[in-house]
Amino acid sequence: MKLGNYQVKLEKKLKVTGLEAAAISTLAIVIALALVSLIFLKAGVNPIIGYTKIFSYAFVNKFGLPLTINRSVFILLCTCAFIIPFRAGLWNIGMAGQLYAGGLGAFAVALAFGAKGPQNLDLSPGIIIPLMMAGAALGGALVGAIPGFLKGRFNTNEIVVTMMLNSIAFWLVAFMIKDGGLFMGAGGEGEGFKLPQSLYAPQIMGGPFTILIALALTGFLYFMFARTKTGYQIKAYGLSPSAARYAGISSYKIPLLVFIIAGLIAGLAGYHLFAAVPGVYKITQNYGDFGDLSFYGIICGLISLGNPLAAIPIALLFGGLTNGGRYVQGELQLGFGIDYALLGVLMITLVAFQFFFRYKIVWKKLAKEKKNV
Amino acid sequence: MPIDIKRGDTVLEAKGITKRYPGLVANDHIDFEIKAGEIHAILGENGAGKTTLMKILFGMVQPDEGEIFVHGEKVHFKSPLDAIRLGIGMVHQDRMLIPAHSVIENIILGHPSAGNIMNLKRTSEEITEICAKYGFNIDLKAKVWQLSEGEKQVVEILKALYRGAKILILDEPTSALAPPEVKKLLASIKIMTGDDLALVPFITHKLPIVLTVSDRVTVLRRGKITAQLDTLDATENGLAREMVGRDVIFRLERVEVKKGKPILEVEKLSALNDKGLPALKAISFSVHEGEILGIAGISGNGQQVLAEVLAGLRDATGGKVLLDGVDITRSSSLDKWQKGMGYIPSERRDVGSIGDYSIAENVMMNYYFDDELSNWGVLDLKKIRKLTEKIISEYGVAVPGPDTLAKSLSGGNLQKVILARVFSRKPRLLIVNLPTQGLDVGATEFVQNKLLEAKKEKAGILLISEDLDEVLSLSDRVAPIYEGEFMDIIPIEQARREDIGAMMAGFKHKVAAT
Numbered sequence A: 001m002k003l004g005n006y007q008v009k010l011e012k013k014l015k016v017t018g019l020e021a022a023a024i025s026t027l028a029i030v031i032a033l034a035l036v037s038l039i040f041l042k043a044g045v046n047p048i049i050g051y052t053k054i055f056s057y058a059f060v061n062k063f064g065l066p067l068t069i070n071r072s073v074f075i076l077l078c079t080c081a082f083i084i085p086f087r088a089g090l091w092n093i094g095m096a097g098q099l100y101a102g103g104l105g106a107f108a109v110a111l112a113f114g115a116k117g118p119q120n121l122d123l124s125p126g127i128i129i130p131l132m133m134a135g136a137a138l139g140g141a142l143v144g145a146i147p148g149f150l151k152g153r154f155n156t157n158e159i160v161v162t163m164m165l166n167s168i169a170f171w172l173v174a175f176m177i178k179d180g181g182l183f184m185g186a187g188g189e190g191e192g193f194k195l196p197q198s199l200y201a202p203q204i205m206g207g208p209f210t211i212l213i214a215l216a217l218t219g220f221l222y223f224m225f226a227r228t229k230t231g232y233q234i235k236a237y238g239l240s241p242s243a244a245r246y247a248g249i250s251s252y253k254i255p256l257l258v259f260i261i262a263g264l265i266a267g268l269a270g271y272h273l274f275a276a277v278p279g280v281y282k283i284t285q286n287y288g289d290f291g292d293l294s295f296y297g298i299i300c301g302l303i304s305l306g307n308p309l310a311a312i313p314i315a316l317l318f319g320g321l322t323n324g325g326r327y328v329q330g331e332l333q334l335g336f337g338i339d340y341a342l343l344g345v346l347m348i349t350l351v352a353f354q355f356f357f358r359y360k361i362v363w364k365k366l367a368k369e370k371k372n373v
Numbered sequence B: 001m002p003i004d005i006k007r008g009d010t011v012l013e014a015k016g017i018t019k020r021y022p023g024l025v026a027n028d029h030i031d032f033e034i035k036a037g038e039i040h041a042i043l044g045e046n047g048a049g050k051t052t053l054m055k056i057l058f059g060m061v062q063p064d065e066g067e068i069f070v071h072g073e074k075v076h077f078k079s080p081l082d083a084i085r086l087g088i089g090m091v092h093q094d095r096m097l098i099p100a101h102s103v104i105e106n107i108i109l110g111h112p113s114a115g116n117i118m119n120l121k122r123t124s125e126e127i128t129e130i131c132a133k134y135g136f137n138i139d140l141k142a143k144v145w146q147l148s149e150g151e152k153q154v155v156e157i158l159k160a161l162y163r164g165a166k167i168l169i170l171d172e173p174t175s176a177l178a179p180p181e182v183k184k185l186l187a188s189i190k191i192m193t194g195d196d197l198a199l200v201p202f203i204t205h206k207l208p209i210v211l212t213v214s215d216r217v218t219v220l221r222r223g224k225i226t227a228q229l230d231t232l233d234a235t236e237n238g239l240a241r242e243m244v245g246r247d248v249i250f251r252l253e254r255v256e257v258k259k260g261k262p263i264l265e266v267e268k269l270s271a272l273n274d275k276g277l278p279a280l281k282a283i284s285f286s287v288h289e290g291e292i293l294g295i296a297g298i299s300g301n302g303q304q305v306l307a308e309v310l311a312g313l314r315d316a317t318g319g320k321v322l323l324d325g326v327d328i329t330r331s332s333s334l335d336k337w338q339k340g341m342g343y344i345p346s347e348r349r350d351v352g353s354i355g356d357y358s359i360a361e362n363v364m365m366n367y368y369f370d371d372e373l374s375n376w377g378v379l380d381l382k383k384i385r386k387l388t389e390k391i392i393s394e395y396g397v398a399v400p401g402p403d404t405l406a407k408s409l410s411g412g413n414l415q416k417v418i419l420a421r422v423f424s425r426k427p428r429l430l431i432v433n434l435p436t437q438g439l440d441v442g443a444t445e446f447v448q449n450k451l452l453e454a455k456k457e458k459a460g461i462l463l464i465s466e467d468l469d470e471v472l473s474l475s476d477r478v479a480p481i482y483e484g485e486f487m488d489i490i491p492i493e494q495a496r497r498e499d500i501g502a503m504m505a506g507f508k509h510k511v512a513a514t
Helices: A017-041 A047-059 A065-085 A095-112 A125-154 A158-177 A212-227 A229-239 A240-245 A255-278 A285-295 A295-302 A308-331 A338-353 B050-057 B080-085 B102-108 B120-134 B149-162 B179-194 B206-214 B236-244 B303-311 B333-338 B359-362 B381-394 B413-425 B441-456 B470-472 B498-506
Strands: A006-011 A359-365 B012-021 B022-035 B040-044 B067-071 B074-076 B088-091 B165-169 B196-202 B217-220 B225-230 B262-272 B276-287 B292-296 B316-322 B341-344 B427-435 B462-466 B479-480
Touching: A017 A047, A017 A308, A017 A338, A047 A065, A047 A308, A065 A095, A065 A255, A065 A285, A065 A295, A065 A308, A065 B088, A125 A158, A125 A255, A125 A338, A158 A285, A158 B088, A158 B341, A212 A229, A212 A255, A212 A308, A212 A359, A212 B217, A229 A255, A240 B292, A255 A359, A255 B470, A285 B236, A295 A308, A295 B149, A308 A338, A308 B012, A308 B102, A359 B292, B022 B040, B022 B067, B022 B196, B022 B225, B022 B316, B040 B088, B040 B165, B040 B236, B050 B165, B050 B196, B074 B262, B080 B088, B102 B149, B120 B149, B120 B179, B149 B165, B179 B196, B179 B206, B196 B206, B206 B236, B217 B236, B225 B236, B236 B441, B262 B303, B262 B462, B276 B303, B276 B462, B292 B470, B303 B341, B303 B427, B303 B462, B333 B341, B341 B413, B341 B441, B359 B381, B359 B413, B413 B441, B427 B441, B441 B462, B441 B470, B470 B498, B479 B498
Parallel strands: B040 B196, B040 B217, B088 B165, B165 B196, B292 B462, B292 B479, B341 B427, B427 B462
Antiparallel strands: A006 A359, B012 B022, B012 B067, B067 B074, B217 B225, B262 B276, B262 B316
């Protein structure tokens, strides 16, 4: 293409550095914000005020910040649950079902220790909380193992299986917490029983300890992909299943393994959400909304290109924007879902700008063309 | 576009074509001209800049500098469509055909005169006429997937001719063809030049063919023209020297190694191909220490299936495979690697390597399972790096370093990496499938010498090749394969080229005692 005296060309890039990727993503965010400010203007709101309110509530306000962090940790865990199969070239669309199963697993353990009772019941958290986490991990891993096994053994489409399992797990939770189900709360309002105070997850610096677990898991995953034998095999399988088979990497074990780990982590997201976030401590009536929220894990995973460390800031941003956007909608009395608009535009720009991960634009001054007759 | 072309007219001229890529000059001021009725072969090793030049001539890539003249007029190709309009046709090595469609449907696909309603009758008459003229024999109603490689190539040529091509660019026209198909193709090519078409074959190997058919030869090395001469003045060794930049040994020194005990024993092995049809029919043979058993055959006669079964990538339906006397018929491929088997697949890019992995990571494909290279499951990246650097320098792989991505390597360099990686494990048994296919002269020589070296070190080698010359010059025994069966297993001293060629085509000849 020619622009005046310049020749503009697209050239393929072989590799993109972390710094470049961060710069490109930041630019995408800025452009998304600029685009959405048009919506603010249309609604008669000064975009600067709108954004100030969103960001200050999401990241500064003492009520808003903890909400942001809890939500971001949830999204981060779901992102990890997406990333692991993603690196093996497989799509986990089943974080919702896996986290429901995780919630059920955690509360099953609590129930087994007689936690369904008055709020002041005195149980020993030192034993029961780790077991609840184990229950959550196990529940998630079991649901995760199903698509992994079917994929490895029969080459079944994992997207279909995980999506179906979402529905199954959704109704299983309904069965357990509603209409006289085993986990039904005392009030019978269609929600699960509340944990006694003694089983509330311990707080560290004002937030549940699951924050640290999420960060540690993310770091561990990064290390696993960068340095370990298992990570090497998963990536090889993801890049080229036939070459992986040639190298003796099992095309049965890898899908099974990645889906078990993914389910395990999504199960912990369920524990975090229902048993560790302050003020909840039960499987809530609107648990389905959180299942929907888990799909942000797919978006974050895709934007971070499967890099767990890159997923941390993205999960934080998404957690903050859903939170701040919802707040500002009430605060400024906007007649529409500004949080969804903002996230929607943001997703599009982030994905669109990944074009520059693979291509660069080259400008070259044209030499005066010689006439040659 | 009625252009009156007379024999000997310059139809295409390139002046000072230059194309730079980051870090290399693919074409450095290339000048040449092509005349009507002439076969002008462009020779060069992989990475010499042939592909870039070919793409420039066909409008797929735009040069940074230089000019192209077609029929004396300066042209700018923005896309292949411009080139096609000016009568340039290209026959790709990777076939650009739709397998589920018939021959005629493929030929008219994208043709300007093919509107929404196809006049198949008229078209087929026209194509039949072209076929008759140039001696092509093909069933226009056959589906492309049913065709052999040679027939597919004919379809590509017909496609270009039907579009009115006067200049035909042929990418490695003989590389995938069986000997009889090559003969037919060359005959047709001769008729075409008689009709004042210009043909431009691009070739990396098979120099004798170049010498028999072409009129002029241009040799490229590292993006520059190193020689341009009439074929009459050319010799095989001279051309090879210009291509590689040094003398090439065409006759390999066969090393005599005392045959040891059997390493691989195969008894009545059977297996199915991807379509579920029997591809191996109760084959029995053995490979001994210090021996190369060459399997000669035209592609699709069960060689690929045999290699895959032995490598553990495909299940056997019957029979037994013993490695050093241990039954490994049902062992996993990982198990086979650990027991000292090495496999060099024919699909270098899809099976033998991972394009988005670095060279170091590709080397790990055969090493990740070794305890020496990891502690508690954590890979020792330093050791892997050292190993990779050693391999790169020993095998003369021309790359910046171990972090280079495999997809950026040329075919020859990639094969060197794969070979080095497998050979460095010192396998007892090597299964080598089409090791030199598509490689240039220099890389071929290198690969063949490495095979002989491995033989000297007492490895048993099963060599699968479609190149009869290669099989005859390397093997100690030759097994012609036809439709999943060995026609015979012949010691090299008694192997006669004609007999083996006949057996590859399915005739059971007894070799006359000499």
